[in-house]
Amino acid sequence: MNLKNNTTHGSIEEGKRSIHWTEMHMPLLSELKSQFAKEQPFAGLTIGVCIHVEPKTAVLCRTLQAGGANVVLTGSPGTTKDAVAAALQEEGITVYGQRSDRRNEHLQNIHNVLRHHPHLLMDNGADLARTLIQHYDNNSLIGGTEETTTGANLLREETGENIPFPIIVINDSPLKRIMENEHGVGQTIIEGFMRTTNLILPTRRFVIVGYGTCGRGIARYLRNLGSQVVVIETDPIAGLEAALDGFRVARLEDTFAFAQVYITVTGRPNAILKEHFSQMNDGTILANAGHFSWEMDLESLRQDAQHTEQLTADIEQFTLANGRRLMLLTQGEMLNLAGGSGNPAETMDLGLSLQAASLLYLVQQRQHLIFGPQPVPHSVNNTIAGQMLKHLSYKI
Numbered sequence: 001m002n003l004k005n006n007t008t009h010g011s012i013e014e015g016k017r018s019i020h021w022t023e024m025h026m027p028l029l030s031e032l033k034s035q036f037a038k039e040q041p042f043a044g045l046t047i048g049v050c051i052h053v054e055p056k057t058a059v060l061c062r063t064l065q066a067g068g069a070n071v072v073l074t075g076s077p078g079t080t081k082d083a084v085a086a087a088l089q090e091e092g093i094t095v096y097g098q099r100s101d102r103r104n105e106h107l108q109n110i111h112n113v114l115r116h117h118p119h120l121l122m123d124n125g126a127d128l129a130r131t132l133i134q135h136y137d138n139n140s141l142i143g144g145t146e147e148t149t150t151g152a153n154l155l156r157e158e159t160g161e162n163i164p165f166p167i168i169v170i171n172d173s174p175l176k177r178i179m180e181n182e183h184g185v186g187q188t189i190i191e192g193f194m195r196t197t198n199l200i201l202p203t204r205r206f207v208i209v210g211y212g213t214c215g216r217g218i219a220r221y222l223r224n225l226g227s228q229v230v231v232i233e234t235d236p237i238a239g240l241e242a243a244l245d246g247f248r249v250a251r252l253e254d255t256f257a258f259a260q261v262y263i264t265v266t267g268r269p270n271a272i273l274k275e276h277f278s279q280m281n282d283g284t285i286l287a288n289a290g291h292f293s294w295e296m297d298l299e300s301l302r303q304d305a306q307h308t309e310q311l312t313a314d315i316e317q318f319t320l321a322n323g324r325r326l327m328l329l330t331q332g333e334m335l336n337l338a339g340g341s342g343n344p345a346e347t348m349d350l351g352l353s354l355q356a357a358s359l360l361y362l363v364q365q366r367q368h369l370i371f372g373p374q375p376v377p378h379s380v381n382n383t384i385a386g387q388m389l390k391h392l393s394y395k396i
């Protein structure tokens with residue numbers, strides 16, 4: 001559904017004010033916007049964007065629009081801020097989707113974006129790229145960017161070498177992994193947990209499933225706030241790193257008595273399975289920070305529950321046959337986005353500037369590009385890192 005008149009969860013003015021606040025804290029995108037406004041690198045081009053519809057993405061879309069682009073946007077299930085979508089619509093950016101969308105509506109939104117025949121894609125979870133490869137002939141496509149680990153894995157594993165356009169994998173940039181995944185997600189998963197539960201962090205017993213860049217950040221931030229943290233890892237190297245960082249590394253099966261909260265962040269399906277739920281303590285909280293809610297077998301949880309009750313907008317209680325109650329936060333969608341404000345403006349300034357600068361690179365180098373997934377060019381990483389360091393440093 002096109003959101004032009006949908007202001008159910010906030011007014012256009014509210015959306016504009018939240019974009020204004022965010023824009024003030026995204027200096028790298030502001031600089032790119034000035035550059036794009038002068039040079040018009042995207043004049044005549046349509047850019048299809050699939051990134052969470054919230055204020056930081058709005059700043060990105062404005063930046064691309066300033067460079068002459070026709071921007072068509074959709075987000076992810078459960079994370080769309082309707083007031084922001086409405087504000088962008090008013091500025092001439094087409095937005096598909098709303099906060100209440102689930103997976104089916106999301107897939108329709110993806111098709112709606114692709115029907116605009118984009119010349120460039122900005123993807124998050126490879127939904128645009130995979131759907132385009134499966135269902136559309138688009139000879140005018142120059143290339144795209146992919147934001148996430150999950151999307152990059154899906155593209156590499158499903159389509160292998162047969163991707164008929166260049167796709168720059170933003171998540172492979174060391175900059176993004178350090179600043180956004182580790183520090184951004186670390187800080188904001190805590191915000192999402194506190195907002196949705198209103199519970200104390202010191203002494204609370206967390207199990208973090210997956211110790212990649214995001215899991216490492218979440219585990220470290222929780223520990224710094226006094227929580228007890230155990231890590232589950234399938235990769236022995238990442239597990240060793242967690243152990244050397246001072247965390248207890250365990251098998252999932254050994255954590256049921258300890259855990260008060262599970263947070264999955266593996267980028268893979270079914271890290272927590274049907275048979276695990278009944279062994280958890282009464283009152284155990286389940287949350288996900290990974291891109292898709294598939295990290296827990298929620299379908300089985302829903303089917304097997306004797307009784308389900310929505311306690312608050314963000315907490316769903318499942319009573320199992322053994323009488324124990326499990327509490328699912330934000331339907332298993334990303335806790336920091338669905339239950340909080342998402343990654344901090346400064347961290348997304350870096351990630352989204354990498355995206356915008358990579359699109360510029362694709363347009364400028366379009367005659368010399370190779371097809372398939374590829375890293376962010378070194379020159380782009382270097383420039384963005386230097387600019388961010390300049391903004392974060394205090395001159396004494």
Ligand SMILES: NC(=O)c1ccc[n+]([C@@H]2O[C@H](COP(=O)([O-])OP(=O)(O)OC[C@H]3O[C@@H](n4cnc5c(N)ncnc54)[C@H](O)[C@@H]3O)[C@@H](O)[C@H]2O)c1
Binds near residue numbers: 185
């Ligand atoms: N919430 C956000 O704002 C946000 C931001 C960036 C990335 N992400 C998402 O978070 C997820 C993780 O991203 P990342 O960059 O940390 O990925 P990563 O690949 O660096 O780390 C994932 C880790 O999980 C481990 N793992 C895989 N399956 C497992 C299992 N069954 N049990 C335990 N460990 C397992 C892997 O060995 C790996 O170490 C992805 O889905 C990514 O898209 C979310």
